[in-house]
Amino acid sequence: MSDPFYITTAIAYPNGKPHIGHAYEAIATDAIARFQRLMGRDVRFITGTDEHGLKMVQTARAAGRDTLEFADEMSSYFKEMCDKLNISYTAFVRTSEDRHHQASQALWKAMEASGDLYLDRYEGWYSVRDEAFYDESELHIGEGGIKLSPQDTPVEWTVEETWFFRLSRYQDALLKLFEENPEFIQPDSRRNEVMRFVEGGLRDLSVSRTSFDWGVKVPGSPDHVMYVWVDALTTYMTGVGYPDDRSEFARFWPADVHIIGKDIVRFHAVYWPAFLMSAGLPLPKRIFGHGFLLSRGEKMSKSLGNVVDPMELAHLFGVDALRYFFLREVSFGQDGSYSAEAIVTRVNADLANSFGNLAQRTLSLIFKNCDGYLPEIHGHHREDEELFRTIGNSVSNEIPNHFQNLAMSQGLESWIQAVFACNAYIDAQAPWALKKADPKRMETILATLFISIAQLAVAALPVIPESAKKLLDQMGIPKAVRNFEMIGTHWYSGLAESNYRLEQPQGLFPRLELPLDEGSGT
């Protein structure tokens, strides 16, 4: 059986509809998952929604809705988004599911068994929005004399009985973990922040609430529900069968990487490993905190009116175009900027003009000059070998290495350079001029290009799955060859000898137009 690979997105809080950040995270995670499949790994890819907590109750109530019914609807938007964006998750986990409650309770019991949970009374300033208590010293006064949390959310004085987790006990173990596994938190700037936070000392964490009941019941304390982060994080285990499906869980846990936003690094890099250590479970291998997408360099906010619906972008420009843009243009781990012009420019230049047009002109030449049959190779020239070397180095070496390191933009940089090399090659060789003068040479050139394009299409599958598949289908590339290992082998003659015949080639990436209402911005 092939090597397992387990990856997750963060589990989204469906308090509102999915925004572009959710789409970005899902797309990036999906590209990695697809890449690993093409590398022959047996992939589990979990995403889902984190539906508990007082905030959901209140939002539902404000809308005059039943909480679960409201959660059903909101969660469905996230699932729809994933399906629309071609996200190849293996399970979409909702924290309101029964199996998830069981998983969370199992984790809780394991932590309790380690003596890390104790009941105490908590009095303090509580922010519903943040689902967190704050010390008086952390508060500041906002407009109208209202006390606000450090996140500028309103707080109220709350007294409740609560379970605590002995987080303080894990300070040294966590620091040791970070020091011995520099890859555990990435990028490095996030790692530094977390380390400094932990070095500053850890307080025990309040991990249950009694002020509402929309959550996972604490075993043996029916008045308590778990702190949302406890059960949200547990989703990563629910998704691979914890606690019942022991073989699935044993096979896929711990996760190879949790892809999350930079704003929730602490929960994943501090609380989560501490919970797991307490429960005696293996820790995820890597936490990757990606950056935020900024609209024309500015943070998205409702007040600025620059909130963009990712579904609208996908509809406007196409799913693959959007996926390509995000992964090519944004250096993974850093913040990125997007705008309609940037998307149109990038997608037209790379996908329509360079790659799409390359495929179109090559396949058209074969269609017209070879009657659609794949041309024979009559011995390669040095220029052909050079092109193969360039493509091979990119497709078999640089791209997989970069993707392996979650450096998608750099992998795509290598990819587009290889595409450029093909365009330079076709212009230099000018096969269209050889139809009568030297038809054999023309055939060899077209075959060389056909092979190169197939390799580039396979390498692009993780990023633009739909269009790359269409292209490979047009080209008649067998399914068995559509992975990083096989596409580098000698499959061409077999395909040519099978008398595969091309249809009239269809354009893959239509040139995009800048929508009228988008072009006039700053």
Added chain:
RNA sequence: GGCGAAGUAGCUCAGCUGGUUAGAGCGGUGGAAUCAUAAUCCAUAGGUCGGGGGUUCAAGUCCCUCCUUCGCUACCA
């Protein structure tokens, strides 16, 4: 206040452990080509690598300092 990141061609950015004339894409300019989605290819544009100082035979690449932007964190009020 502490820690950290960023500041490189008009724009968006690459530049790992310091080493020949600082790179790419887009845009601009001049050519070529016409198979192709008016797409492509070639050449080119002379940017004090935020300012200043230092180490070194040699510094975007190391050290110090200052400026600007951002992140994490602390504290005062």
